[in-house]
Amino acid sequence: MESKSITREVQRVRYELKFRDVKVAAVRATGANMLSVTFHGDALEDFTSLSFDDHVKFVFPDASGASVRRDYTPIGHDAQRKELVLEFALHAEGAATDWARQAQVGMDAVIAGPRGSMVVPLDYDWHLLAGDLSSLPAITRRLQELPAGAKVLAVIEASDGDIREFDTKADLDVKWVKSGEELVAALRALALPAGEGYVWAAGEAVVMKAVRAVLADDKQHPREAMRVSAYWKRGASDFHEKLD
Missing domain, CATH: 2.40.30.10 (Translation factors)
Structure with missing residues (x-):
C-alpha cells in the first residue's frame, strides 16, 4: 500500500x-x-x-x-x-x-x-478519534470545537454508565466498545475515508501500542497526520508517553 x-x-x-x-x-x-x-x-x-x-x-x-x-x-x-x-x-x-x-x-x-499546544487544523477532510475513558475529556473538547459538517469517526472504550451524548456540530459517527481488544479490532476493521484525515488516539499504553501498529502499519496512515499517546499504563502511576 x-x-x-x-x-x-x-x-x-x-x-x-x-x-x-x-x-x-x-x-x-x-x-x-x-x-x-x-x-x-x-x-x-x-x-x-x-x-x-x-x-x-x-x-x-x-x-x-x-x-x-x-x-x-x-x-x-x-x-x-x-x-x-x-x-x-x-x-x-x-x-x-x-x-x-x-x-x-x-x-x-x-x-x-x-x-x-499542538494546534491541529480543523479543516481536514475527516477526523478519527479513539481511546478509552482517559481520552474522553480531549475527545469531548475536540468535538465541541470542530465546525459544522466536519466528518468525524470515533471509537471509544467505555462502560455503559459512561456513554455520553456529545455537544457537537460535526457529522459524528461514534462506535462504543467494551475493552481495549475491541477497540483495536474496531480500528482494524474500519475503512478510513478518502481524502486527507487526522488521527488522534489516547489511552492505556499496551492498547495504544497496538493501535499505533494498526494505524501506521496496517492502514499506512502518515505519521505527520497522526498522534497516538499512552495516557496511562496499567500498574503504573504518573505515566504519560507519546507514541507518535
Whole structure:
C-alpha cells in the first residue's frame, strides 16, 4: 500500500510555565466513572490552551500530605469567570481518584501549564478519534470545537454508565466498545475515508501500542497526520508517553 501524502501542518505553540493557585468551585458527575471539577481563581484570567489535547499539571496533596502531580486535559476555560474545568476518570485506586472522590467546593489546589499546544487544523477532510475513558475529556473538547459538517469517526472504550451524548456540530459517527481488544479490532476493521484525515488516539499504553501498529502499519496512515499517546499504563502511576 502506498503512503499517503499530506498538505496541512500541525502548529506547535509554546507558553511560559505558570503555577496557578485555584479553589474548587463546582463538582459534577458526568458518568458512572467520570467527575467534572470546576476550578476558580484570579490566576486563571490569563490561562491559555489552544489545543484539545493540551495537558496541565494538577498539583494536590495526597492522604499523607505529600504533593502529587498528574496530567489532565483542560476541557473548558472561561477567562471572564476565571474558571477552568478538568474531568477526572475515577479508577479503582490512585491518589488523583481519591482526591476527586472527596472534592468539595472551597478546596485548594494548584494548576500548572500547559507548557504548549499542538494546534491541529480543523479543516481536514475527516477526523478519527479513539481511546478509552482517559481520552474522553480531549475527545469531548475536540468535538465541541470542530465546525459544522466536519466528518468525524470515533471509537471509544467505555462502560455503559459512561456513554455520553456529545455537544457537537460535526457529522459524528461514534462506535462504543467494551475493552481495549475491541477497540483495536474496531480500528482494524474500519475503512478510513478518502481524502486527507487526522488521527488522534489516547489511552492505556499496551492498547495504544497496538493501535499505533494498526494505524501506521496496517492502514499506512502518515505519521505527520497522526498522534497516538499512552495516557496511562496499567500498574503504573504518573505515566504519560507519546507514541507518535
